[in-house]
Amino acid sequence: MAALFTCTLFLVTSLPKASPVLVEQKSAVSRQYKEFLSYAKFIKHSNHSLRAVEKIASFFVEKQSECPFSCVNEPRCYSCNTASYPDLAGSYLCELLATDKYRAETKFQPNSSFHHYSLGDPCQEERCGNNGDCIPDFENYFYSCDCHPGFAGKHCERRGKTCSEIKSRSTQAPSGSYVIDPDGDGGYSSFSVYCDMIDNNGVGVTILSHDSEDRTLVDGFEEKGSYVRNVYYIGAGVSSVAQMSGIPMVSAYCEHFIKYECKGSLLFRSAPAGWWVSRDSVQMLYWGGASPDDFQKCACGAATPNTCNCDANIGSSWHEDSGKLTDKNHLPVIQLRFGDTESGEAGYHTLGKLRCYGMA
Numbered sequence: 001m002a003a004l005f006t007c008t009l010f011l012v013t014s015l016p017k018a019s020p021v022l023v024e025q026k027s028a029v030s031r032q033y034k035e036f037l038s039y040a041k042f043i044k045h046s047n048h049s050l051r052a053v054e055k056i057a058s059f060f061v062e063k064q065s066e067c068p069f070s071c072v073n074e075p076r077c078y079s080c081n082t083a084s085y086p087d088l089a090g091s092y093l094c095e096l097l098a099t100d101k102y103r104a105e106t107k108f109q110p111n112s113s114f115h116h117y118s119l120g121d122p123c124q125e126e127r128c129g130n131n132g133d134c135i136p137d138f139e140n141y142f143y144s145c146d147c148h149p150g151f152a153g154k155h156c157e158r159r160g161k162t163c164s165e166i167k168s169r170s171t172q173a174p175s176g177s178y179v180i181d182p183d184g185d186g187g188y189s190s191f192s193v194y195c196d197m198i199d200n201n202g203v204g205v206t207i208l209s210h211d212s213e214d215r216t217l218v219d220g221f222e223e224k225g226s227y228v229r230n231v232y233y234i235g236a237g238v239s240s241v242a243q244m245s246g247i248p249m250v251s252a253y254c255e256h257f258i259k260y261e262c263k264g265s266l267l268f269r270s271a272p273a274g275w276w277v278s279r280d281s282v283q284m285l286y287w288g289g290a291s292p293d294d295f296q297k298c299a300c301g302a303a304t305p306n307t308c309n310c311d312a313n314i315g316s317s318w319h320e321d322s323g324k325l326t327d328k329n330h331l332p333v334i335q336l337r338f339g340d341t342e343s344g345e346a347g348y349h350t351l352g353k354l355r356c357y358g359m360a
């Protein structure tokens, strides 16, 4: 049976406090140097030994417990065998080994003549929650958790905040529907999104759908902004704009494709006829492909004095302004407004899904 054996070694107190030899040596087992104290945690496996592996040294000790002490003090030592019984002189054989039962699993066997000491398994306790896998690091007596897809945190104890965080904590997570909680435990409740785990080099893209993605006709609304389309986001548990806004807040990048096709229907020229509304309910006067500093401009006008294709106000043919909105502080879009569509004038709006990725 395995019993926890804590091995504490006081080095000779006359050693200089900052002995460079001790500090620099790379130990096989976990050794931490605190002042003059060095220790490692061993588990005693009675009546077992690790045979036919590389021995660093064999010698006799007065007490069995001196053997793991010696292992702690030998940089190449991972584990040790000690004789179960003394020899005629009352001493016990001690073998310092260059490997351990985790690395040489098949060499670890019952043996009534020996006890074996090795470092404990850092994953022996239930370390990782929500079916996460514990990944042991025997050399440093440390572990990490590979989370079951959807979970995050050091111990996989909570929902992922975004698809990027989920992907970072479980690299094999497939694309699909996931429950996320952008603001972590407490605050807003978690909700469902689609995670594209392939796009953008597999960073994990959080995708939020809404009810206004179809290309939609605007006709018969002459007053500026008199056409009103509220955008409702779709996902189990989605209940408020503030809740959804957590996605852009904790993401590095967001994009929201927006397009307006126009036949004699103005967007921004003079007093704006059309605009979109930010998550904070603010009227936004820049279009997809332009930046917030491009006041009353579309992608085509961002680098020129021109503004938007639709601002040419050409009633005899169709034109369009389109591009991605990328200022995550304004996203998602919650409303679309248009006007100047009467007597042969018209427009079509198209709004893509909200896509966010990376971790802020």
Ligand SMILES: [Ca+2]
Pocket: 181, 182, 183, 184, 185, 186, 187, 188, 189, 190
């Ligand atoms: Ca929450």
Ligand SMILES: [Ca+2]
Pocket: 264, 265, 266, 313, 340, 345
């Ligand atoms: Ca017009």
